Amino acid sequence: MSGYTPVLHLVTCGSVDDGKSTLIGRLLVETDSVPIDQLEYARTTRRGGSTVPVGEVDYSLLTDGLEAEREQGITIDVAYRHLNLANGRRVLIADSPGHEQYTRNMAVAASNGDVAVLLVDAARGVRPQTHRHLTVCALMGVQTIIVAVNKMDLVNFSHEVFEEVMSEVRTTAARLGVEQIYGIPVSAVTGANITTKSDDMPWFKGESLLGALAVWEPVGRVANEGFRFPVQFIIRAEGNFRGYAGTVVAGSVRPGDEVMVTDSGNSARVDRIVTSDGDLQEAKYGQAVTLTLDHEVDITRGDILASGTSLQPADRFGVDLVWLGEEPLAHGRSYLLISGSRSVPATVTSVRHRLDVVSGHEHAARVLNMNDIGRVEIATDRPIPMDPYVQCRDTGGFLLVDRVSADTVAAGLSRHAMRRAFNLVPHDYEVDHQARSALMGHPARVVWLTGLSGSGKSTIADAAVRKLHAMGIHTYVLDGDNVRTGLNKDLGFTPEDRAENVRRVAEVSKLMRDSGVVVFVALVSPYRSDRETAASLFVESEFVEVFVDTPVDICSERDPKGLYAKAAAGNLPNMTGVGQIYEPPVSPDLILRGTGDLEASANLLVAAILEA
Amino acid sequence: MHQTVPYSAVLDELEAEAIHIYRETAAAFRNPVLLYSIGKDSSVLLHLAIKAFYPAPLPFPVMHVDTTWKFKEMIEFRDKRAHDLGLDLRIAQNLEAITEGVTPFSHGTHEYTRLMKTVALREGIDRYQFDAAIGGARRDEERSRAKERIYSLREPGHRWDPRKQRPEFWRTANTQLAPEQSMRVFPLSNWTELDIWRYIQRESIEIPDLYFAKMRPVVEREGTLLMVDDERFPLDQGEVPEMKSVRFRTLGCYPLSGAVESTADNLVDLIAEMETSKLSERSGRLIDGEGGGSMEAKKAEGYF
Numbered sequence: 001m002s003g004y005t006p007v008l009h010l011v012t013c014g015s016v017d018d019g020k021s022t023l024i025g026r027l028l029v030e031t032d033s034v035p036i037d038q039l040e041y042a043r044t045t046r047r048g049g050s051t052v053p054v055g056e057v058d059y060s061l062l063t064d065g066l067e068a069e070r071e072q073g074i075t076i077d078v079a080y081r082h083l084n085l086a087n088g089r090r091v092l093i094a095d096s097p098g099h100e101q102y103t104r105n106m107a108v109a110a111s112n113g114d115v116a117v118l119l120v121d122a123a124r125g126v127r128p129q130t131h132r133h134l135t136v137c138a139l140m141g142v143q144t145i146i147v148a149v150n151k152m153d154l155v156n157f158s159h160e161v162f163e164e165v166m167s168e169v170r171t172t173a174a175r176l177g178v179e180q181i182y183g184i185p186v187s188a189v190t191g192a193n194i195t196t197k198s199d200d201m202p203w204f205k206g207e208s209l210l211g212a213l214a215v216w217e218p219v220g221r222v223a224n225e226g227f228r229f230p231v232q233f234i235i236r237a238e239g240n241f242r243g244y245a246g247t248v249v250a251g252s253v254r255p256g257d258e259v260m261v262t263d264s265g266n267s268a269r270v271d272r273i274v275t276s277d278g279d280l281q282e283a284k285y286g287q288a289v290t291l292t293l294d295h296e297v298d299i300t301r302g303d304i305l306a307s308g309t310s311l312q313p314a315d316r317f318g319v320d321l322v323w324l325g326e327e328p329l330a331h332g333r334s335y336l337l338i339s340g341s342r343s344v345p346a347t348v349t350s351v352r353h354r355l356d357v358v359s360g361h362e363h364a365a366r367v368l369n370m371n372d373i374g375r376v377e378i379a380t381d382r383p384i385p386m387d388p389y390v391q392c393r394d395t396g397g398f399l400l401v402d403r404v405s406a407d408t409v410a411a412g413l414s415r416h417a418m419r420r421a422f423n424l425v426p427h428d429y430e431v432d433h434q435a436r437s438a439l440m441g442h443p444a445r446v447v448w449l450t451g452l453s454g455s456g457k458s459t460i461a462d463a464a465v466r467k468l469h470a471m472g473i474h475t476y477v478l479d480g481d482n483v484r485t486g487l488n489k490d491l492g493f494t495p496e497d498r499a500e501n502v503r504r505v506a507e508v509s510k511l512m513r514d515s516g517v518v519v520f521v522a523l524v525s526p527y528r529s530d531r532e533t534a535a536s537l538f539v540e541s542e543f544v545e546v547f548v549d550t551p552v553d554i555c556s557e558r559d560p561k562g563l564y565a566k567a568a569a570g571n572l573p574n575m576t577g578v579g580q581i582y583e584p585p586v587s588p589d590l591i592l593r594g595t596g597d598l599e600a601s602a603n604l605l606v607a608a609i610l611e612a
Numbered sequence: 613m614h615q616t617v618p619y620s621a622v623l624d625e626l627e628a629e630a631i632h633i634y635r636e637t638a639a640a641f642r643n644p645v646l647l648y649s650i651g652k653d654s655s656v657l658l659h660l661a662i663k664a665f666y667p668a669p670l671p672f673p674v675m676h677v678d679t680t681w682k683f684k685e686m687i688e689f690r691d692k693r694a695h696d697l698g699l700d701l702r703i704a705q706n707l708e709a710i711t712e713g714v715t716p717f718s719h720g721t722h723e724y725t726r727l728m729k730t731v732a733l734r735e736g737i738d739r740y741q742f743d744a745a746i747g748g749a750r751r752d753e754e755r756s757r758a759k760e761r762i763y764s765l766r767e768p769g770h771r772w773d774p775r776k777q778r779p780e781f782w783r784t785a786n787t788q789l790a791p792e793q794s795m796r797v798f799p800l801s802n803w804t805e806l807d808i809w810r811y812i813q814r815e816s817i818e819i820p821d822l823y824f825a826k827m828r829p830v831v832e833r834e835g836t837l838l839m840v841d842d843e844r845f846p847l848d849q850g851e852v853p854e855m856k857s858v859r860f861r862t863l864g865c866y867p868l869s870g871a872v873e874s875t876a877d878n879l880v881d882l883i884a885e886m887e888t889s890k891l892s893e894r895s896g897r898l899i900d901g902e903g904g905g906s907m908e909a910k911k912a913e914g915y916f
Contacts, residue, residue: 006617006622006624007626078779079758080751081758082751082752082802082804088616088622089622090617090622092802107779107781108781111782112782232635232639233635233636233665235665235667236668241667243667246635247631247632247783249783274666275663275666276663276667277663287624287628288628288629288631288664338784338786340784341636341640343788393782394784397784398784399781399784401786404790405790406786406788406790407776408778411779411781
C-alpha cells in the first residue's frame, strides 16, 4: 500500500465559455455517474440559449444551478459532485462558478484540492483568468495542475496551438512554484482525450484526462513528516477511560510514540489507538481515531498533539488572507480566529500588501476588499500553535469570523510565526491595579459613552465627573476630539480608521484603569464589533457601556461643532448618522436620553458607576 | 501502474470524514440532536455516531419526526433500536395538524409534507432548543443538493438562505451562531447511495425489512405501486390490493413511498439490482415530483 489515494479531491477551474459545464457533464456521463432519470432530463429539457438538439444530452444541464441562484442572480460558491474511476478510485469534484472576479469561490474549491483541472479555450488562448486560477490554486496548496486545453476541434487539433498555451502557462506556474503541471489537449464536445486517447491528436503522448486522474499520486504526505493531531473531543467512559478524539492531519503515530501537547509543552507516550473496530497499531493521515496516553496530562479541545517537526505557540503571525466578507477588512478590529478545533480572538495589526492575482505583483494596501488576497500581520489574544500552511493545510489554515454576525469573513494561510512575539514578556508588577484601587479608596472603572456626534456624551461625562470628583473619586475623561488631536491624529474616519481609533483609546483606558482611576471614554464609536473589542479587554464589572440615545434630527439641530451642516453640504462623507451607519448597543449597561434632564442623567450615571 | 482501489478504502475515508464531523458537532454546539428517520441512511448515520464516540455512549439525543403515516414496521424497528442501543429518543409531531385530521390523501402531497414533516421538525427543534440538527442528506440525492454544505446554516425561523451559506475550507468549520440561528449538519454529504449499501453490508448494520423484497399488498396509483399498510388507505370501490413481491428504495410515509417490483430479498441481490437499475432513488419519492426544484423550495421552508 504505497500511499495510494482512494478519494481524489479535484477542483475544476474555468468559465462556462471555456466549456467547463460540458466537460464536467461529460466526465459524469462517461464514468456512469449520472442516474438515468437525470440523464433523460438532460436529453429532453432545453433552457433558453441551448444549441444542443433535443434528444442529445445537454451536458450543461447536469451541472445546473439552483432556482434561488437563477432568480436572485447570485452564485453559490461551490458545487460538489462525485464520480467513480474504472480502477475504483473516487473523485470528488469541487466546482466553483466561472465568474472570473470570484477569487473567493476559487479559493474555497481549491482549499481541499489535490488536483486542479484548469480549462483553457484553445481558440482564445491564455487569458487573465488563467493566471488568476493558477495563482489561487498554487496559494491554496493544490499540488498538481492539469491544464485541459479545450476546444481542440476548433483549432484543427493543432499541436502548435497546444504548445503555445502550455509554454505560457508553464512560465506562470514556475513563478508560483507549482509542484506538478502538465497539459492535455481535449475536446469536451467531441470527447477527445477525455476517457480514451483520441486518434485526432497522435502527437499527444500523455494520458487521457480520466487516465491521468486514475494514476495520480500525491507528491507530499511523506512518511517522516511531523505528526499533527488536533484534539476535537475528550471521550470519558467507564473504567476511568480518558481518550483524545481527533483526526490525524499530518504524519502518523504508533503506540509508544512520544507526543507533545503544543500548548503546555508537556509530553507523554501514546498508549493505545482506540477505534470501535479494535485498537490499531498505527494511525495514518486522514484517520479519525481516539488516542490514550500513558499518563495524565492536561489536554483540552483545540490542543494539538504533535511530534517530529517542532510546533510552538505564538501570538503574532504573518499570514495571507483571502477576504470573503462583503465588508472590507478593518485592522484593529477583533475577529474570532478558528484554527482546527480552537477559536481565539485575533486582531489584524497591519496590512502589508495586496496581491494582484493576475500579474503576481504586490501592491501597497491599507484595506482588503471582498475577493482580495493580501499579506497581513495578526495578533491573537493567547498564543496558539500554527504550522506554516505549506507544511500542513489543517494546522496552517484558519478562518476569521465576525464576532457579531458570526459570518466567515476570511480564510487565512499562516506563513510564519513572528519571533518577536516570543521576546515580549509582560512584567508582573507587584503593585497592581487592585493594590492601587485600595490606596485610592475606590475601584477603577472604564465608563464607555457611545452615541452620535452631538448626542451629549461629553456634556453628560462632564457633569458626572464633577459629582464623582466632589465625592473624592479620581477620574479622567478620554474625549474623542481631544484624543484625535494628539495620539490619533494620523487617523481619519473610514470604518478601518475608526476601528483603530477605538482600539487605541481602549488600550489607553486600560492603562489608566491600571493606574486606579475611573476613566470616562466619550467616543462616537459607531460599530458594535469595535466596542465589543474594547469591552473584551476588561472583566465585565469593570466596563460600563452607556448608550447616549439622542435622535439624529436633534443632534443635527444642536450641531455644536457644525459637522452636520458640513455633512449636509456634502463635505463630510463619513459622518456617522449621515453617510455612515451607527450601530446602537444591543444590551448597554445604561441608556441615557440626550434630550433628558442633564442633572438626572448625571445622577443615573454616577449611580450606575458606584453599583458596577 | 494502474493500482486498483478497494471499495473498502473509499468507505474508510468517508467514514473518517463523517466521524470528524460528528466530533466537531458534539463539541462545538450547545445542544445537538441526531435526526433519525429510521431508513437506511439514518441507520448508517446512527452507526457512525456510535463509532465516533466509542467507548462512551452517544452524547446527544435522537429525534424522529413522526407523521403517524410511517410504515408500521418502521415504528417497530425504531422502538427496538432505541431500546437495544439505549438511545435518548424524542418524538416530534405536529399535534395540531394531526388533530385537524391532515392526511396525505386529504391535503395533497405538498401541504401534507409541509405540515407533518417541515412544521413538525421545526417545532421539535424549537421545543427542545436544539442548536444543531444532524441529518443524513447526501449530495448525490438530487441536483439541488450538490451545493448543500456540510454545515448548513439556518436563519431565524429555520429559513435556508443561499446568500448566508458559509464557505467551507479544509476540515475547519465555522460553528459560531448569531442569535436565533441554528445549524443543520450533514455527515453523509459525500456518500452515494451505493456507498450506503456497501457500508451497511460491510458493517452488518441493521435496517428495516421493508428494503428487502417480500410479498406485500399493493395498489397502483398513477403508475406508482403503493403498499396498503393499514385500513386508512382509501381503496376504490371493490378494489382489492394485489400481493406482489416488492421492496422500497426509500422509506417514508407509506402512502408516499413507491415500491419497486423485485425479488432481491438479501443485501447481495439488492446491491446487484441497484447497480443495474441506475434510476436515482428519489425517482420513487412522490414528494419530490412536483416540478423542478421542488426539493429546494421545501428546503427554504426548513425541510431537510
